[in-house]
Amino acid sequence: MAFFSKLSLAAAFLLVLSSAKAQSTETGEAEKTATVKYLGTQDDMLVFDVFYTNPTNGKFQVVIKDQDGTPVYQNVFSEKTIYKQFRLPKSEKDRVVFVIRDYKDADIVKTFDINVNSRIIREVAVRKVD
Amino acid sequence: MKSIVLSLFLAGMSLVSLANGPHDPIADKNANTAEVKCVGNNSGELFFNVLYNNAAGSRFSVTILDETGNTLYSGIYSVKKFDKNFQLADPESFGKLVFVIRNLGDNSVQRFEVNNNSRLVEDVEVKEVK
Numbered sequence: 001m002a003f004f005s006k007l008s009l010a011a012a013f014l015l016v017l018s019s020a021k022a023q024s025t026e027t028g029e030a031e032k033t034a035t036v037k038y039l040g041t042q043d044d045m046l047v048f049d050v051f052y053t054n055p056t057n058g059k060f061q062v063v064i065k066d067q068d069g070t071p072v073y074q075n076v077f078s079e080k081t082i083y084k085q086f087r088l089p090k091s092e093k094d095r096v097v098f099v100i101r102d103y104k105d106a107d108i109v110k111t112f113d114i115n116v117n118s119r120i121i122r123e124v125a126v127r128k129v130d
Numbered sequence: 131m132k133s134i135v136l137s138l139f140l141a142g143m144s145l146v147s148l149a150n151g152p153h154d155p156i157a158d159k160n161a162n163t164a165e166v167k168c169v170g171n172n173s174g175e176l177f178f179n180v181l182y183n184n185a186a187g188s189r190f191s192v193t194i195l196d197e198t199g200n201t202l203y204s205g206i207y208s209v210k211k212f213d214k215n216f217q218l219a220d221p222e223s224f225g226k227l228v229f230v231i232r233n234l235g236d237n238s239v240q241r242f243e244v245n246n247n248s249r250l251v252e253d254v255e256v257k258e259v260k
Contacts, residue, residue, distance in 0.1 A: 036258075038256040038258070040254075041254050046254065046256065090252070090254065095259075110258065111258065111259040112256050112257065112258050112259065113256070113257050113259055114254065114255070114256050115254070115255040115256075115257075116252055116253070116254050116255075117252065117253045117254075117255070118250055118251070118252050118253075119250075119251050119252075119253070120248050120249070120250055120251070121248065121249055121250075121251055122176075122221075122246060122247070122248045123246075123247045123248075124168040124176065124244060124245070124246050124247075125244070125245045125247075126166050126167060126168055126178075126242055126243070126244050127242065127243055127245075128166075128240065128241070128242050129228075129241040129242065129243050130241075
């Protein structure tokens with residue numbers, strides 16, 4: 001009897017866990033499957049992380065466009081999940097657009113405005129020479 | 131003549147403050163001690179303050195050379211308490227200056243090297259457009 005009691009308790013615990021998991025998966029899908037993050041600059045390049053989950057396993061395309069709408073990168077993937085890091089040169093163009101297209105639903109578009117402020121720092125040192 | 135032009139102007143405000151204030155930087159120095167200071171570079175302008183305690187009232191020369199040894203400015207004075215500001219008309223173009231104060235009475239020479247290190251700093255701001 002005690003055995004069945006423990007078994008039912010374990011089953012109930014598993015049920016709670018699986019329902020929690022299902023809930024979190026649904027929430028994740030509802031939130032969107034694509035994220036694009038700006039990480040900062042490195043070696044004078046703008047670094048972006050792109051993360052995309054592709055639950056249908058179909059093909060999808062990643063396109064990066066500059067301010068004029070000119071593609072600077074495009075590629076087609078079919079992986080279930082991709083995580084890619086992109087390094088884009090700083091330029092006078094001040095807008096970068098990431099487009100993720102799965103050929104079924106509406107494109108996922110992430111747009112970033114880039115503002116580069118340049119300034120000159122001057123250090124003047126005076127020393128007496130003997 | 132190099133494009134760098136030095137303009138000299140009398141530091142009237144400075145002289146007034148010297149006359150009225152209790153602190154006299156020239157009097158604090160030993161006899162015939164010269165001092166060159168960078169007194170500010172606000173708004174891209176660069177000023178150099180030259181102090182010289184010419185206790186004997188001898189004639190002395192102030193010469194300013196660029197990094198290749200070209201004379202940018204030269205003047206002869208005999209004032210006992212020399213306090214003048216020199217403004218660099220084109221502060222972007224110089225890397226090094228040499229101030230030479232030569233006492234024509236005792237032939238003593240004091241030299242000051244001014245090094246200008248400028249560097250470009252870029253602040254990158256990236257904002258996602260929602």
